[in-house]
Amino acid sequence: MARNASPVEPAAGSALITRLQRFIDLSPAEILSLQALTRPLRRAAPDEDLMTYGHAGSTAVLMHQGWAIKHRTLEDGRRQILDFIIPGDFCDPCIFVTPVARFSLTTVTHCTWTPVAGSALLDLIAGSPRIGAMLWWLEAEEQAPLQDHLLAIGRMTAEERLARLICELWARMKDVGLDATDGFEWPVNQELIADATGLSVVHVNRTLRRLERQGIIQRSSHVYHIHDPARLRRIAHAVRPGAAPARLDPDIAARLRRSH
Amino acid sequence: MARNASPVEPAAGSALITRLQRFIDLSPAEILSLQALTRPLRRAAPDEDLMTYGHAGSTAVLMHQGWAIKHRTLEDGRRQILDFIIPGDFCDPCIFVTPVARFSLTTVTHCTWTPVAGSALLDLIAGSPRIGAMLWWLEAEEQAPLQDHLLAIGRMTAEERLARLICELWARMKDVGLDATDGFEWPVNQELIADATGLSVVHVNRTLRRLERQGIIQRSSHVYHIHDPARLRRIAHAVRPGAAPARLDPDIAARLRRSH
DNA sequence: CGGACCTTTGAAGTTGTTCAAGGTCTGTGG
DNA sequence: CCACAGACCTTGAACAACTTCAAAGGTCCG
Numbered sequence: 389m390a391r392n393a394s395p396v397e398p399a400a401g402s403a404l405i406t407r408l409q410r411f412i413d414l415s416p417a418e419i420l421s422l423q424a425l426t427r428p429l430r431r432a433a434p435d436e437d438l439m440t441y442g443h444a445g446s447t448a449v450l451m452h453q454g455w456a457i458k459h460r461t462l463e464d465g466r467r468q469i470l471d472f473i474i475p476g477d478f479c480d481p482c483i484f485v486t487p488v489a490r491f492s493l494t495t496v497t498h499c500t501w502t503p504v505a506g507s508a509l510l511d512l513i514a515g516s517p518r519i520g521a522m523l524w525w526l527e528a529e530e531q532a533p534l535q536d537h538l539l540a541i542g543r544m545t546a547e548e549r550l551a552r553l554i555c556e557l558w559a560r561m562k563d564v565g566l567d568a569t570d571g572f573e574w575p576v577n578q579e580l581i582a583d584a585t586g587l588s589v590v591h592v593n594r595t596l597r598r599l600e601r602q603g604i605i606q607r608s609s610h611v612y613h614i615h616d617p618a619r620l621r622r623i624a625h626a627v628r629p630g631a632a633p634a635r636l637d638p639d640i641a642a643r644l645r646r647s648h
Numbered sequence: 649m650a651r652n653a654s655p656v657e658p659a660a661g662s663a664l665i666t667r668l669q670r671f672i673d674l675s676p677a678e679i680l681s682l683q684a685l686t687r688p689l690r691r692a693a694p695d696e697d698l699m700t701y702g703h704a705g706s707t708a709v710l711m712h713q714g715w716a717i718k719h720r721t722l723e724d725g726r727r728q729i730l731d732f733i734i735p736g737d738f739c740d741p742c743i744f745v746t747p748v749a750r751f752s753l754t755t756v757t758h759c760t761w762t763p764v765a766g767s768a769l770l771d772l773i774a775g776s777p778r779i780g781a782m783l784w785w786l787e788a789e790e791q792a793p794l795q796d797h798l799l800a801i802g803r804m805t806a807e808e809r810l811a812r813l814i815c816e817l818w819a820r821m822k823d824v825g826l827d828a829t830d831g832f833e834w835p836v837n838q839e840l841i842a843d844a845t846g847l848s849v850v851h852v853n854r855t856l857r858r859l860e861r862q863g864i865i866q867r868s869s870h871v872y873h874i875h876d877p878a879r880l881r882r883i884a885h886a887v888r889p890g891a892a893p894a895r896l897d898p899d900i901a902a903r904l905r906r907s908h
Numbered sequence: 909c910g911g912a913c914c915t916t917t918g919a920a921g922t923t924g925t926t927c928a929a930g931g932t933c934t935g936t937g938g
Numbered sequence: 939c940c941a942c943a944g945a946c947c948t949t950g951a952a953c954a955a956c957t958t959c960a961a962a963g964g965t966c967c968g
Contacts, residue, residue: 460799462885468802470795482788485781490792513780520773520780521745527787528742532750534794535730539720541802542728542846546924577946586802588925593948609933625722806956837914848957853916869965 403452403476403564408522410563418519421512425450425502432499439479439493446489447503449479454499455575458491459583469584471533472496472557472576476564478526484509497575533560541586544625546595549585551624554605554612571605571613663712663736663824668782670823678779681772685710685762692759699739699753706749707763709739714759715835718751719843729844731793732756732817732836736824738786744769757835793820801846804885806855809845811884814865814872831865831873 405422408414414422429452432438439446441460449456456473470491473479479493484506513520533556540549554574561572578596582589599605604620606613614620665682668674674682689712692698699706701720709716716733730751733739739753744766773780793816800809814834821832838856842849859865864880866873874880 460795462799462803466803468799470798482784482791485785486788490788490795514777517774524742525745528746528750531742531791534798535720535750538730538794538798538801539722539728541798542843543722543726579946589946590926590948591924594924597948839914849914850916850958851956854956857916 403474403566404450404478406564407476411525412518412522418516421515421519425504426452428502430501430503432495432501434495434497436495437492438495438499438501438503439489439491441490441492442488444488446480446483447505448481448483448509449473449493450502450504451475451477451479452500452502454501455496456493456499456501457496457576457580457584458493460491467583468586469580471530471537472584474557474560474564475566477530478504478523479530481509481523481527481530496580537584546585546587546591547598548623548625549587550581550592550595550599551604551620552626553581553585554614555621555624555626558612558614568611568613570615571611573611575610663734663826664710664738666824667736671785672778672782678776681775681779685764686712688762690761690763692755692761694755694757696755697752698755698759698761698763699749699751701750701752702748704748706740706743707765708741708743708769709733709753710762710764711735711737711739712760712762714761715756716753716759716761717756717836717840717844718753720751727843728846729840731790731797732844734817734820734824735826737790738764738783739790741769741783741787741790756840797844806845806847806851807858808883808885809847810841810852810855810859811864811880812886813841813845814874815881815884815886818872818874828871828873830875831871833871835870 404425405414405419408422432454438449438456451473453475456479457469458471458473458479459467459469461467473493480490483489509523513523536552536556540552544552557574558567558572561567566572578592579589581587581596582592585592587595596605596607599620600607602619604614604616604623606615620626664685665674665679668682692714698709698716711733713735716739717729718731718733718739719727719729721727733753740750743749769783773783796812796816800812804812817834818827818832821827826832838852839849841847841856842852845852847855856865856867859880860867862879864874864876864883866875880886
């Protein structure tokens with residue numbers, strides 16, 4: 389079931405297609421134009437910047453493989469991770485209307501990705517209204533974790549924040565078929581988790597250990613096994629049982645079907 | 649200079665047009681179709697829900713007058729305000745691709761607003777690529793405060809969070825011509841400010857009082873006067889000096905001009 | 909002028925931070 | 939194969955920021 393570090397590389401770009409097919413039937417032509425979004429295929433080592441806050445001329449980033457973080461940093465070094473970027477994520481589809489990047493994007497592991505320029509986005513939108521709507525959907529999907537995250541950091545305890553983050557990432561990894569049966573590989577150190585949850589490294593450690601001691605999760609070398617999903621979700625105040633991806637509004641879907 | 653509670657109501661819908669004209673020259677036809685977004689014109693009393701988290705069939709909301717909050721609440725009552733909505737804000741232009749609302753929207757003052765259905769959005773996009781791009785731009789503008797907010801709540805002290813929030817709202821009020829020369833009217837109580845900043849009411853109060861005692865701001869009946877903007881911005885780590893609204897990427901602007 | 913709601917302040921209590929140090933794991937070079 | 943270095947994890951103890959509890963003071967409106 390673990391489809392992670394398999395020796396045979398999965399086709400670049402398959403993650404996004406996997407994800408989209410959960411909400412819309414893609415025509416062969418559409419699959420082709422989505423596959424075109426694997427060129428140019430870029431590779432990046434860990435800790436490389438794919439986008440930098442405030443820099444002009446950024447492109448959207450379609451992630452094929454590997455983990456990255458979307459983050460903001462204050463001058464004195466305090467950093468907030470806004471979101472983790474995993475395969476199939478299309479990072480900032482609205483960058484094409486903004487002059488400068490509103491966050492930094494930095495790889496955590498080795499990654500493969502494709503930069504998508506504003507003009508390419510306009511071509512996609514112009515070429516197919518359905519793909520235009522998909523971009524809107526991807527944008528909406530990119531919003532959701534941010535809002536959940538804000539609620540968590542503003543109003544939840546350390547334990548709740550961690551439980552929620554683990555639930556969210558597990559669900560997202562499921563959506564692109566990268567989960568193991570009882571968890572997922574999360575190749576980040578505790579400093580990153582601290583910067584994501586707005587906690588200190590020390591407190592992240594203590595809290596994770598507590599979740600382990602309670603038999604809810606178990607970690608070994610960056611693989612997170614969820615032993616008691618129900619309990620974890622309860623702590624996380626997770627509304628959706630596992631992964632219930634947002635589906636397209638039926639009216640809109642009907643319209644798009646006609647326009648196809 | 650204070651254009652707030654003037655006895656002559658400003659034309660509904662003018663705030664959005666004011667805001668858009670800062671980044672693109674609107675043709676008369678476009679102004680007309682934007683003005684069409686004032687129908688149906690709805691009025692709401694304070695504390696009415698315009699959208700409810702998890703409910704299906706929501707529309708986007710174009711705010712003409714008054715203040716509202718975009719928020720999420722846990723079962724036990726803990727609430728996080730994601731953003732304040734002011735005149736000219738177009739709240740959740742991508743709601744049309746999502747089946748249920750991802751947050752609640754509740755009025756704080758008397759408001760006038762217009763619900764914009766998904767099909768109306770599709771018509772707009774189909775009718776004019778420039779308006780389509782404007783929607784993307786509005787979406788991007790809606791994102792920015794959220795990300796700043798996340799950085800603030802995750803990594804800033806109480807004083808910094810409050811300074812930042814005040815700076816942000818002052819800048820946004822300026823963008824739609826609703827500021828006074830030295831500040832703006834912020835008709836919310838300290839409980840709302842607490843729920844926005846992830847603090848307790850008591851601590852919000854103490855921190856605001858400290859800012860006053862230092863001569864940085866001064867409040868009287870919900871009008872916030874900024875006596876020392878430079879100092880406030882320094883505390884807030886505000887990058888942009890006052891309000892530097894994101895402008896449209898020149899390449900994209902050129903393309904849109906052609907497509908017009 | 910009474911009541912509801914909001915603001916303000918004090919004092920005690922908690923959660924999470926900081927500082928410090930020891931432990932573990934992994935890769936590298938002798 | 940072992941020793942070592944560096945990065946990361948883990949734990950304890952002191953400390954700070956913020957919360958909670960409690961109560962008094964304002965203000966606005968009917």
